[in-house]
Amino acid sequence: MKLHEFQSKRIFARYGIPIPEGDVATTPVEAGAIAARLGKPVVIKSQVLVGGRGKAGGIKLARDPAEAERIAGQILGMDIKGLKVKKVLVDEAARIQKEIYLGVVVDRATKRAVMMASAEGGVEIEEVARVSPEKIHKVSINPFLGLQPFQAREIAFGIGLEKDLVGSFAAIAQGLYKAFVGTDASLAEINPLVVTDEHKLLAVDGKIVLDDNGLFRHPDLAEMRDLDEEAPAETEARLHGLSYVKLDGNVGCMVNGAGLAMATMDVIKLFGGAPANFLDIGGGAKADKVAAALRMILSDLNVKSVLFNIFGGITRCDEVAKGILTALEEVKPNVPMVVRLVGTNEEEGRRLLANANMRATTSLVEAAQLAVAAARGEA
Amino acid sequence: MSVLVNKQTRLLVQGITGREGEFHTLQMIAYGTKVVGGTSPGKGGEWAAGVPVFDTVKEAVNATGANTSIIYVPARFAPDAILEAADAGIELVVCITEGIPVLDMVKVCEYLKHTSTRLIGPNCPGLITPGEAKVGIMPGHIHMPGKVGVVSRSGTLTYEVVYALTQKGIGQSTCIGIGGDPIIGTTFIDALKLFQDDPLTEQVVLIGEIGGTDEERAAEYIATHMTKPVTAFIAGQTAPPGKRMGHAGAIISGGTGTAAEKIAALREAGVRIARHPVEVADLVAETA
Missing domain, CATH: 3.40.50.720 (NAD(P)-binding Rossmann-like Domain)
Structure with a gap:
């Protein structure tokens, strides 16, 4: 789960990281009032959960409250990569001398958290990693010790920070690691961390990605989820304990298991079709869950055929078949369906579906070919 | 075996x-x-x-x-x-x-x-040595004793591949589901080492998916340390970037972790790549 910039920075502030003064506005008038209260030039920043806000025109400077109100009016309601801007952050504008990148991520290879910094802030760290990896300084953090002061100093000197800033940089690095651990994050970054004209460090932009599996420990953070930023079908899927991602194709698919669901999408593509979604109904899915999943697939009007690929293990084919029947009664779809059931109770499952006007097969390849042909109107 | x-x-x-x-x-x-x-x-x-x-x-x-x-x-x-x-x-x-x-x-x-x-693991189906011991949740009957080691980040996708192998009469030495989480105890390299050192495993099937670089590291190990043939399938070629595909670890982030990169690295290491799960069995049969 991604947090907004303003949420991330407020969390950073709790861990002693200096952030600009500012507040969130949902109307131009509010934005103007915040700018008036700050009494300084401000930066108006759209709060949407995508990168590249600046390039899209979603971040702009305003010299006075009137201009802040006018610019907020332009940015609010703007569409950035398919997301509508509903909130702006109005921050005091920092006078910037230098931009730094500082972040903590979980490194899968070393099975530890790693802190990374680069003297080139403000750009995406992945870009720096690709173009000039030698500019990134990394330290591996022992989870039982946490980030040590010497490690923070190593990074500070590594990126060529002036000596008088090393102490405050180390405190920010320690705060960032504590924020990362304290929120069960999988990523926490300050980008950029700037050196101001007053020669102080300031976290101008921030980002936290939370580990969904850690949310049970943080009900306060779980509440920060912005449903506006999630496709409605994905929200509904989450509430049903399903894993759903909408795609652009027209062959809907329902599969048990994430790996098999991805493989099923790939096979659809291989045989000339395009998957409409990723959908994993999980292990041991019962009829009601299957019905919810089918409703979700069919709510996508691009769907021209549906492929069910169930490899029964813990999941029983007869349970899935019952769910399909329940959903069919309710939804009365008019798209062709292909079902492939293998594994636990497959005969019973196929018997249940015999009268449901679906194409049944035991071969994955054949199932995919049938579903692709059906989506083209060839079946 | x-x-x-x-x-x-x-x-x-x-x-x-x-x-x-x-x-x-x-x-x-x-x-x-x-x-x-x-x-x-x-x-x-x-x-x-x-x-x-x-x-x-x-x-x-x-x-x-x-x-x-x-x-x-x-x-x-x-x-x-x-x-x-x-x-x-x-x-x-x-x-x-x-x-x-x-x-x-x-x-x-x-x-x-x-x-x-x-x-x-965690978040794995466990492992099975067909005919000897099943320590996991996989359907036992789809397996068959034999000489192909299988290692996978997935559950049901592994069953799909194993089912295809068994249908072709190709048995398995051990099938290990290493799990779909970002941080797991045993990685591809660890499992490949075990199979390389097992005298009765003759070839290996690796089933990977998008996210992380474990497959790329496995490719390096295969190129430098493995003498046994390896066949692979990588799931998620059609997965969009930035979206978690069910497994906590299955996400393309910042341009890394794509299926294309993994396939390229494995192919470079001499691994045969199946286009779909069932084709794994065909490629293994050609080598057996």
Whole structure:
């Protein structure tokens, strides 16, 4: 789960990281009032959960409250990569001398958290990693010790920070690691961390990605989820304990298991079709869950055929078949369906579906070919 | 003809009195796995699935000589269960549980570095040596004893591939599901080493997916250390970037972790790449 910039920075502030003064506005008038209260030039920043806000025109400077109100009016309601801007952050504008990148991520290879910094802030760290990896300084953090002061100093000197800033940089690095651990994050970054004209460090932009599996420990953070930023079908899927991602194709698919669901999408593509979604109904899915999943697939009007690929293990084919029947009664779809059931109770499952006007097969390849042909109107 | 689990496996089930734990214990016993007991704190002295239940892993190990454990406890208690098994000297711990916080696994893996315990998982289907022992939740009947080692980050996708192998009459030495989480105990490289050193495994099937760079590291290892042929399938070629595809670890982030990169790296290392799961069996048959 991604947090907004303003949420991330407020969390950073709790861990002693200096952030600009500012507040969130949902109307131009509010934005103007915040700018008036700050009494300084401000930066108006759209709060949407995508990168590249600046390039899209979603971040702009305003010299006075009137201009802040006018610019907020332009940015609010703007569409950035398919997301509508509903909130702006109005921050005091920092006078910037230098931009730094500082972040903590979980490194899968070393099975530890790693802190990374680069003297080139403000750009995406992945870009720096690709173009000039030698500019990134990394330290591996022992989870039982946490980030040590010497490690923070190593990074500070590594990126060529002036000596008088090393102490405050180390405190920010320690705060960032504590924020990362304290929120069960999988990523926490300050980008950029700037050196101001007053020669102080300031976290101008921030980002936290939370580990969904850690949310049970943080009900306060779980509440920060912005449903506006999630496709409605994905929200509904989450509430049903399903894993759903909408795609652009027209062959809907329902599969048990994430790996098999991805493989099923790939096979659809291989045989000339395009998957409409990723959908994993999980292990041991019962009829009601299957019905919810089918409703979700069919709510996508691009769907021209549906492929069910169930490899029964813990999941029983007869349970899935019952769910399909329940959903069919309710939804009365008019798209062709292909079902492939293998594994636990497959005969019973196929018997249940015999009268449901679906194409049944035991071969994955054949199932995919049938579903692709059906989506083209060839079946 | 196997790695990690076999007829000498003496299995302890942690969380045996739960619904999943008891159900799968019965299934594992029916397959022929030697299940020697289970644990469930506070239920020591009772019986479940026909085996004795103990309060602690230490007690169970002392009483039964268990050398392997499988964990079915909920995510918030699973890290503790792994540590308890390691502390009791269990050599192989298999954690089925899905949904463990990543930073908990960071700590667990750091601790395990200083023990001789090997962890498989979490968020995995377990492992099986066909005809000898099933330590997991996979449907046993689709497997067949043989000489192909299988290692995979996925569950049902592995069943799909194994089913295709068995249908072609190609048996498996051991099938290891290493799990779909970002931080896992046993990685592809660890499993490949085991298969390379197992005299009775003749070739290996690797089933990967988007996210992370474990497949790329495996490719490096294959190129430099493996003499046995490897066939691979990588799931997620049609997955969009930035979206988590079910598994916590299956996400393309910042342009890394794509199927295309993994396939390129494996191909470079001489690995044959199947275009779909069923084709894995065809490629393996050509080499056998």
